[in-house]
Amino acid sequence: MTSFLFDGFDTAPVTILLAHGAGASMDSPSMAATAKALAAAGFQVARFEFHYMAARRYGHRKPPPRAETVNPEYIKAIADLRAKGITGKLIIGGKSMGGRVASMVADEMFAKGEIAGLVCLGYPFHPPGKPDQLRTKHLTGLKTPTLIFQGTRDEFGMRDEVAGYGLSDAIEVIWLEDGDHDLKPRKSVSGFSTGDHLKTVAETIKAKLEASSS
Numbered sequence: 156m157t158s159f160l161f162d163g164f165d166t167a168p169v170t171i172l173l174a175h176g177a178g179a180s181m182d183s184p185s186m187a188a189t190a191k192a193l194a195a196a197g198f199q200v201a202r203f204e205f206h207y208m209a210a211r212r213y214g215h216r217k218p219p220p221r222a223e224t225v226n227p228e229y230i231k232a233i234a235d236l237r238a239k240g241i242t243g244k245l246i247i248g249g250k251s252m253g254g255r256v257a258s259m260v261a262d263e264m265f266a267k268g269e270i271a272g273l274v275c276l277g278y279p280f281h282p283p284g285k286p287d288q289l290r291t292k293h294l295t296g297l298k299t300p301t302l303i304f305q306g307t308r309d310e311f312g313m314r315d316e317v318a319g320y321g322l323s324d325a326i327e328v329i330w331l332e333d334g335d336h337d338l339k340p341r342k343s344v345s346g347f348s349t350g351d352h353l354k355t356v357a358e359t360i361k362a363k364l365e366a367s368s369s
Contacts, residue, residue: 157228157235158209160202163194169244169364170199171274172236174229174253177219180208185337186250189276189353196357201241203232205256222255222290229256233269246360248274251311251336254303255279255290261299273301274360277336280312280320289320297323302363304356306334329359 160181171193175181181202190200205225207217233247247257247270254275261273281288301323307314307330314330322328331338331352333345338356340347 156238157203157232159232159236159239160190161199162190162202163197163199165199167197167199167243169197169246169271170201170236170241171246171248171360172201172203172232172257173276174232174249174256175202175204175208176249176251176253176277179250180204180211188349189250189356192350192353192357193360196354196361198357198360199241201236205253219252222252223259225256226260229260230264233260233264237269244271244364246270246272246274248276250276251279258297258299258301259293261301262297265299270299272364273297273299274356275301275303276356277309277338278303278305278312280317283310286316291320291322294320294322294326297325299325300363300367301326302360303328304331304338304352304359305329306331306336306338306340306352308333308340309336311336327363329355331355 175186181204186202190202193200205228207220210217248254249257257273264270305328332347333340334352338352339349342348
C-alpha cells in the first residue's frame, strides 16, 4: 500500500495527488509549502513517494530511475488513494519529475474517469543546458485538462522555448514571474515571494475547476 501525507480536510470535494521531484522527498520544504497552500484554498492534498525515494529513508541511496519506469507506481498510488475512500474529483500531478510521470499516465486515467485533470509544477521540458533533449512528445496530443506552472527563470524550460513546442490545446502554461525550477522568485527583483506564487497556483486551479463545472 502506498504511504501518503495528507493536508486539508478529507471532506474536500477535490483531492490533489502530488509526486515529488527527482531529488527531493515528499516532505521536502518545497513540497510541504505547496501542499499547505493548496489545502488553504480548500483542497485535500495527498503526497506520496516513488520506491527509490522511500528507500533512501532506510539508507538505500539510489539514483532517480528513468521517469517512465515509475509510471506503474503512480497508477498504483491512484488506486491506493481510492481504496482509502477518496470519492470526489481527483487531480494528479507533481513537482518536476513527479509532474512528468503524472503527465505520462494522465490520459489513460482520464479516459477511465479516474481523474479530472493534471497539474505540473515546474515541468522539466528538457535537462538544464540541453534544450535539444525534449520531453514533450506525449504532450503534443495530451487530452487531459492540464495546468503547467512554470517560473520564468526555470532552466528546464524558458518561455521562448516552450512557446515553440506545439503543446496540446488541453494544456495551459501559467508563467510565474522570476520563478526558478521551484517557482521561487527573487523578491528584490520581482516583488513576489514563493508564497505569492503558490497562492497563485492554488487560486488558479480552484478558478479553473469552478469554471469547468459551471
